[in-house]
Amino acid sequence: MSSQIPLSSPDVSAAECQRVLDVLSGPTLSLGPMLPAFETALAEAAGTRFAVAVNSGTSALHLCVKAAGLGEGDEVITSPFSFVASANCLLFEKVTPRFVDIDINTYNLDPALIGGQINASTRGILPVHVFGRPADMKSINAIADRRGFVVIEDSCEAIGATVDGRLVGGLGQSGCFAFYPNKQITTGEGGALVTNDAEVARLAKSWRNQGRGEGGAWLQHERLGYNYRLSDINCALGLGQLSRLESILGMRENVARLYSERLAEVPEVIVPAPAAADSTISWFVYVVRLQDEFSREDRDQVLKLLRQDGIGCNNYFAPIHLQDFYQSEFGYRRGDFPVTEHVADRTIALPFFNHLSADQVERVASSLARAISSITRRSVVVPEMAAAAGR
Numbered sequence: 001m002s003s004q005i006p007l008s009s010p011d012v013s014a015a016e017c018q019r020v021l022d023v024l025s026g027p028t029l030s031l032g033p034m035l036p037a038f039e040t041a042l043a044e045a046a047g048t049r050f051a052v053a054v055n056s057g058t059s060a061l062h063l064c065v066k067a068a069g070l071g072e073g074d075e076v077i078t079s080p081f082s083f084v085a086s087a088n089c090l091l092f093e094k095v096t097p098r099f100v101d102i103d104i105n106t107y108n109l110d111p112a113l114i115g116g117q118i119n120a121s122t123r124g125i126l127p128v129h130v131f132g133r134p135a136d137m138k139s140i141n142a143i144a145d146r147r148g149f150v151v152i153e154d155s156c157e158a159i160g161a162t163v164d165g166r167l168v169g170g171l172g173q174s175g176c177f178a179f180y181p182n183k184q185i186t187t188g189e190g191g192a193l194v195t196n197d198a199e200v201a202r203l204a205k206s207w208r209n210q211g212r213g214e215g216g217a218w219l220q221h222e223r224l225g226y227n228y229r230l231s232d233i234n235c236a237l238g239l240g241q242l243s244r245l246e247s248i249l250g251m252r253e254n255v256a257r258l259y260s261e262r263l264a265e266v267p268e269v270i271v272p273a274p275a276a277a278d279s280t281i282s283w284f285v286y287v288v289r290l291q292d293e294f295s296r297e298d299r300d301q302v303l304k305l306l307r308q309d310g311i312g313c314n315n316y317f318a319p320i321h322l323q324d325f326y327q328s329e330f331g332y333r334r335g336d337f338p339v340t341e342h343v344a345d346r347t348i349a350l351p352f353f354n355h356l357s358a359d360q361v362e363r364v365a366s367s368l369a370r371a372i373s374s375i376t377r378r379s380v381v382v383p384e385m386a387a388a389a390g391r
C-alpha cells in the first residue's frame with residue numbers, strides 16, 4: 001500500500017526547535033521575556049495595538065466575550081457553520097447564541113439574514129472567518145455601528161487575511177487567533193486575543209493570570225480570573241513561526257491553487273470560491289463540496305474510500321446547532337439552518353499543509369475522482385437493484 005497523506009502536518013523548523021531548547025535551558029519557563037516578545041510580534045501581524053497571548057483560541061474567545069461585558073439575557077448573532085468554540089464562548093458567560101445561516105458560496109454568515117434575527121436582547125455579532133476567508137465585515141460592521149452592537153471576530157482560522165487591505169482580527173472590538181498544530185502557525189497549544197482597545201487588553205491580561213493586577217503582585221487578585229497563561233516555551237515556538245508567516249501563507253496559497261487547478265477537471269466537485277475582490281484569504285484548510293445531487297451518505301462513502309487509499313480527510317464542519325447539547329438546550333432540529341446543513345452534508349476537507357507536494361495533490365485528486373465515479377456508477381445501478389428487490 002502506498003504511504004499515507006495526513007489531513008494536516010505541522011511544520012516546525014530546526015531554528016524553531018532551537019528557540020524552544022534555549023528557553024528550556026534558561027531560568028524562566030513562563031511569564032518570561034518570550035511572552036511580551038511574542039505579543040509584540042502578534043500585534044504587528046494582526047495590525048492591532050495589543051495582543052494578549054493565552055493557552056488556546058477558545059480561551060481568547062472567552063476573554064473577548066467577557067471584555068465586551070456580555071452576560072445573561074444578552075444575545076449575540078453568530079454562525080452555526082463553525083468550530084463549536086465560537087458559540088461555546090458565549091455559553092461560558094450565559095449569553096445566548098442567535099444563529100444566522102450562511103452564504104452558500106463563502107460559507108460565512110449571510111449579512112442579509114442578520115436583520116431578521118435582531119431583537120431587544122441583541123448586543124453583538126460574532127462573525128467567523130471560516131476556513132480563512134474573511135466574512136463580509138463591511139456589511140456586518142455597518143449593521144453593528146447602526147445598532148450599537150459589539151463585534152467580536154473569530155479570526156482563529158484566518159491570521160493574515162485582509163479586507164480592504166486591513167487585517168482581520170482588528171476589524172471589531174476584539175479578535176482572536178489559535179495556534180493548535182493544524183492552524184497556519186502553531187505553538188503546540190495556544191491562542192491570542194487582539195484588540196485596539198487598551199481596556200480590553202488590560203482586562204484580558206489580568207483574567208488570563210488569575211485576576212492579578214497590573215503590578216503583578218503574586219498573591220493580589222483584583223478580580224475573578226483564570227489560568228489561561230501561555231508558557232515561554234510555546235511563545236518561543238510562536239515567535240519563530242510568526243517570523244515565517246508570509247512564507248507559510250504563500251506556500252499554503254500555492255497548494256490551494258494546485259488543488260483548484262487539478263480539481264477543475266472533476267465536475268462533481270465544487271472548489272473553494274475565489275477571494276472577494278476586496279479581500280484576501282489566509283488558507284487554513286482546503287475544503288471541497290460535492291455537487292447538490294450527492295447526499296450525505298454519498299459524501300461519507302467518499303470519505304471512506306479516500307481513507308482506504310491512505311488519504312486523510314474529514315467532513316467539515318458538523319453544524320453547531322445539531323450538536324447534541326445545543327439540540328437539547330435550545331431545541332434545534334435538522335432543517336433550522338438549511339444552507340449550513342446542505343453544505344455540511346457535502347464538504348470534504350482534503351490533506352492540506354505547507355509542504356504538500358504537487359505529486360501528493362495529484363494523488364489526492366485522482367483518488368477523489370475515482371471515489372466519486374464509483375459512487376456515480378453505483379447510483380446508476382441502484383434503481384434497477386431496487387426494482388429487482390421489489391421496492
Ligand SMILES: *Cc1c(COP(=O)(O)O)cnc(C)c1O
Nearest residue numbers: 056057058083085156157178180
Ligand atoms: C481553532 C478554532 C478555534 C479555537 O481553537 P482552540 O483549539 O481552542 O485553540 C476557535 N474557532 C475556530 C473557528 C477555530 O477554527
